[in-house]
Amino acid sequence: xxxxxxxxxxxxxxxxxxxxxxxxxxxxxxxxxxxxxxxxxxxxxxxxxxxxxxxxxxxxxxxxxxxxxxxxxxxxxxxxxxxxxxxxxxxxxxxxxxxxxxxxxxxxxxxxxxxxxxxxxxxxxxxxxxxxxxxxxxxxxxxxxxxxxxxxxxxxxxxxxxxxxxxxxxxxxxxxxxxxxxxxxxxxxxxxxxxxxxxxxxxxxxxxxxxxxxxxxxxxxxxxxxxxxxxxxxxxxxxxxxxxxxxxxxxxxxxxxxxxxxx
Numbered sequence: 001x002x003x004x005x006x007x008x009x010x011x012x013x014x015x016x017x018x019x020x021x022x023x024x025x026x027x028x029x030x031x032x033x034x035x036x037x038x039x040x041x042x043x044x045x046x047x048x049x050x051x052x053x054x055x056x057x058x059x060x061x062x063x064x065x066x067x068x069x070x071x072x073x074x075x076x077x078x079x080x081x082x083x084x085x086x087x088x089x090x091x092x093x094x095x096x097x098x099x100x101x102x103x104x105x106x107x108x109x110x111x112x113x114x115x116x117x118x119x120x121x122x123x124x125x126x127x128x129x130x131x132x133x134x135x136x137x138x139x140x141x142x143x144x145x146x147x148x149x150x151x152x153x154x155x156x157x158x159x160x161x162x163x164x165x166x167x168x169x170x171x172x173x174x175x176x177x178x179x180x181x182x183x184x185x186x187x188x189x190x191x192x193x194x195x196x197x198x199x200x201x202x203x204x205x206x207x208x209x210x211x212x213x214x215x216x217x218x219x220x221x222x223x224x225x226x227x228x229x230x231x232x233x234x235x236x237x238x239x240x241x242x243x244x245x246x247x248x249x250x251x252x253x254x255x256x257x258x259x260x261x262x263x
Contacts, residue, residue, distance in 0.1 A: 006128050006129060006133075006165075006168075007128070007129060007130075007131070007132050007133070008060075008061075008062045008066060008129045008130065010060070010061040010062070010130065011061075012059055012060050012061040012130065013059050013245070013249075014056060014059060014060045014061075014126065014130040015060075015061070015130050015131075016245060017130075017245065017246055017249060018135075018139060018239055018240070018242055018243075018246050019131050019135040019136050019138060019139030019140075019238065019239060020139035020140075020142050020143050020239065020242075021139075021242060021246040021249060021250060022127045022130070022131060022139070023127070023136075023139050023140065023143060024143070024250060025123075025249070025250060025253050026120070026123055026124060026127060028250075028253060028254065028257065029049050029052075029119075029120060029123060029253075029257070030116075030120060032045050032048075032049060032257045032260075032261060033045060033046065033049060033112075033115065033116045033119075033120070034116075035261065036112070036260075036261065037112045037116065042261075043111070044260040044261070044263040045257060045260045045261050046111060046112065046115040046119075047260070048256055048257050048259075048260035049115065049119055049257065049260075050115060050119050052253065052256065052257070053119045053122050053123050053126075056123060056126050057122065057126060060126050060129065060130050062126065062129050062130070066129070067122070067125060067126070067129070070125050070129075071118075071121060071122055071125060074117070074118055074121060077114070077117055077118065078110070078114040078118065081109070081110050081113050081114060082110050085102070085103070085106030085107070085109055085110050086100055086101070086102060086106070089101045089102070089103045089106050090103060090105045090106060091103035091104045091105025091106060092104050092105075094107065132238065133162055133165040133166060134162065134237060134238060135237075135238035135239065136165070137158045137159075137161050137162040137165070138158075138236050138237065138238055138239040139239055140158060140161060141154060141155065141158040142236075142239055144157070144158075163219070167215070170215070171208075171212065174208065174211050174212075175204070175208060178204050178207055178208060178211075179204065182203060182204065
C-alpha cells in the first residue's frame, strides 16, 4: 500500500510547482529543524514547519485517506520515543507520577524527534504524490548538475533513481504474486511459530531474486536496443525555468521559517 499509486494526479498549486522547487523546500525544512533541534525549548520552528506541512496537505488536493494509508505506520515512533524519555529521564523534572518522571530535556527530545521524523516524512510523501517520477528525477538531476564538474556520474545516478522509483510497485506486485502462488501450493505464511514463518518467508526469497534479476536483464536489453546512453545531459520533459509561483513559494517558506528561527 505504501508504494502503490504513489503519484496522485491533480492541478493543485503543489502539482504546478517545479520538482526542484519542492526538493529545495524539503531540504530547507530539514535544515531549519536541524538547527532548531540544537536550541532546547525553541518551539517556534517546529510549529512553523508543522503548520506549513498541514497547509501543503490541504492545498495538494490529495485525499487525507490516501495520505493516511502511507504514513499510518509511523504512529509507533512517537510512542516509542515518549516511552524512552520516560524510562531514561535527563534534565529537570516537570511532571512526576510515582516512578514516572517527565523532564524538560525529555519533552524537548520527544517533540524535536517526532516533528523531524513524522513531519518530514509527511512532506516527502506529499512531494512524491504531487510529482511524477520523471519530473522528480529531472529536478534532482538539475540540482546535482554542478557535480558534473568534479566528474561525478549525475546522469547515471538519475537513471538509477528513476528505475528504482519505477520498479518499486512492480516488485511489490511480484511479491504479491509469489505469496499467492505459495498459498495455492498449501503454504501458510501467517500461522505457526516464528521459525515456521521465517522458513515460509525464506521460500519466497529465491524466486523473488530470480524475478528481480530477470527483470533487470530484460530492462538492460531494452535500454541497449534503444541506444540509451548517459554520455551527456538528457533532454528535459517537465522541468523548465522557475516561474513566479516557484519563487514566491520558496520566498514565503524562507520568510516564515526564518522568522520562526529568529523568534
